[in-house]
Amino acid sequence: MNQSNLIEKRRLGLVLAGALAISVLASGCSSTQHHADASGSVSGTESAKGESHEYLLTVTRPNNLHVIDMESHHITRSCDIPGSFGGQISLSPDNRTAYILSNGMENVYGLNIETCEQVFSAIQSTADVKVKTFVSIAVSSDGAELYTVQNPVRRLKDEFKVMSPVLAVFNTEDGLNARPVRTFPVDRRITTIAAAANGEVFLGGGDLKAINPKTGEIRMVSALQSEDRPRWLTPDAFAMFNLGEQANEYILPYVTAEFADDTMNFETAAWWWGMNRVDLATGKNQRMEFAPFEFIIFNLVADPNDKNIVYGAFNTISKHDVKNKKVLGVKDLDHTYYNINISGDGQRLYIGGTSSDISIHDHESLEKIGSIQLPGDMSTADLRVARLPH
């Protein structure tokens, strides 16, 4: 590819290489995981209506968590989050506590979403070690442990020293000022993580791996950067938001290219969107290329009732038949949206991030059917769904 060139174009270059993630990350990031239902069973249509009520969670500037009723589309509650903006959310299994990675990707705050009470905090940096957690935050399926991937840097008086990243394990019961109870070395460049019912924590980085948070043992789930796949471009995995909660799965999307021949010519290559999707009930992963790279799908969400159907959003909202690699529909959006989620019944898609409005779309037509205006900018904040009994 045409490398060096116009010096002012550099910053463009970041974008041009399909690198949507950068600015998102540069300004603080996003992820979460949880599954909808304490029993670990996939949230089906039955449980979606009647017995429980769904709430959309997101964070806006300056730093407020909003709990939005997904029937009335009104904000039920807004809670203050300490520190500077940051909105990656992970929910406790009972969905009552939202753990939010905030304050410049450094601190985790647990808020009771019914009362706004702060029930947990972890200040990860110390006086001489600055810790950043990109978007890696997850709660164990029993709710007892919280996981983050810490990227520490030692700050000496006139120089900095990069240290090895670790998976940090916190006891959620430790409440305020929790300290890690265990740490284990992990790869660099991990963004989204997710905890499965079998106890493993899935680590989305250059490769998809899983760690046993009791022993620190790591296994390869799906080789991406270290894969040797002749005539295919090394997959570029970028996960800035934890995806798939409503179907109790973890999705790690990527972009790759299939070359026509050994000359690795980018012009004639076929470009693909691919994904790894882990079933969080079983810990089983499937990997696939599912859509040609014709438009940007920054984020994906599956229909909870039919996992073969996934929806993507960025400048367009699109609907995909995964098995047949078919685009079932695509519609332009009125502006860019970073983030997508879906109602438990699979009827309505919610897209947010970037700005201060959440756009609501019909799952069949993809037409816009509503909008939720928020009091501030969501920027890169998460869009999660909590299900409460009332």
Add this chain to the structure above:
Amino acid sequence: MNINKPNRTSRSVLLKGGALAWAQLAALSGLLTMATVSSAGDAQQIIRDRCLSCHSETGDRQAPFSRISQQRKTPEGWEMTLQRMQAIRGLKISPQEKRTLIKYLSDTQGLAPAETEGVRYVLEQNRNAVESLENQAIAGKCSVCHSGARVALQRRSEPEWEKLVHFHMAQFPTIELLAGARDHDWFEQTINEIVPELANSYPLNSTQWSDWKTVKKQPLTGSWRAVGWLPEKGEYEARFTVTALDSDYYNLDIRGKYADGSPLSGTGRALVYTGYEWRSNVTINGIKMRQVFAASEDGLAMEGRMFLRSANELGGAVRAVRESPDRSHILSISPSYLKQGERSVINIIGSRLYGKIALGHDLKVLKILSRSADRVSVLAEATEGASLGKHPVSIGSANGGYLAVYDRLARVEVTPTESIARVGGNGGKLAKQKVAYRAVGYAAGNDGQPGTEDDLRLGYMPAHWSLKAFDEVAEHDKDLLFAGTINSVTGVFIPGDAGPNPARKMSTNNVGQLAVVATVKDGNQQVSGDNHLLVTVPTFMFPVIQ
């Protein structure tokens, strides 16, 4: 669409998000307000007083201060570092102390003239330079967020290159997650493979630097003959009268005229770093400008760029020679081409142009139209059979430059060949970033094929300027309608207004991809060339070194 072309909206949205740096402004321009002469002892005392709360004295006389003594860089490079110390580390320093330190550090830990060759465009604030670093591995890792020249204009010990990488990781924790980084072990590879390459390509100790340290630096006082070009105004000739105010600190008086005869005059002050890095602030015909020149090692010539302080992109090259009774020079020949079998007025500008005018074989001076020591104007003719190619020109003992004799204009190149403009204005804080173009003509050369190595460069030619959509996407998005306009005579492109435009799809900004077309007349034929112009959103970052 392929992966390299995400659509326009993503482009603009994402561009504005990348807040990687704190604001950094106007390179060194504040440094010229007063003489900054201080002894080395003063400067070292400033370091002791201001820096040692964080840095330490090593006890090593060769490298007395931690971090500070193991690197060399340009004045702008030192300014950037000190700005960072102030902006985010908590350094407290007075403007006067800062000026003294930048001067001292550039003089004692600067770059030799040869070490800046080929990468001066960033010092000259030329935003449309197309760069190609020799070392592709370094370019791939390091010219992503900023220019490769920012890297190539530093010299460090290996541990200092390594510390720089750690600094990057600490400052921009997501650096390893950028596209092109996140699909491999960016940090490990950079430390293990790139750092040794950096130390090898850009070492702290070099013969160029040790040689330059021993060279006796000439004061740059005297009378200088200069030629240059400025957007909208065109070519000019001038005389710079330089008088010393203090060591390395000069008063500058500029007098000259543009090619159309209108006068050019101004005054300014110049500070010289490292014995050759000339930086001056001048006001010419009421307009504030800046000069970034490098004096030659012998102190007899200067070259660089002069540009508007309010719009760095509007500027042009300058060449100057120091005048002396025993030397004469030709600085420019305009136009620099003559067609077989045709006659035209040729202006030769230089210093002490006495003696016989010789245009080379097959070229005749039909008439001397005017003549002075500074400038000779002749009516010249090339015979039908005049040999194609470069004909060296001389006047008496003055040499320099040539007349290109050609048969047919075969190709027009638009410079800059790649360019960026930025929308602005419209009530916003940021002005529009324009682009000034020039057209360069070429004949096909001996092989008769334009676009090959042996093409004969004819020089700058007057052109008629126009725009067209760059590609199908641009066509479809009607970029031509929104992205801006070009002055058909001066070749200056003015981008559209900043802000969302409701008339566009998704209320996109007035961004776009255009082709800038220069059409040059050559006899009865017209030859066009074009280039690529990207019109994009404003940037909020103005680093001292791009």
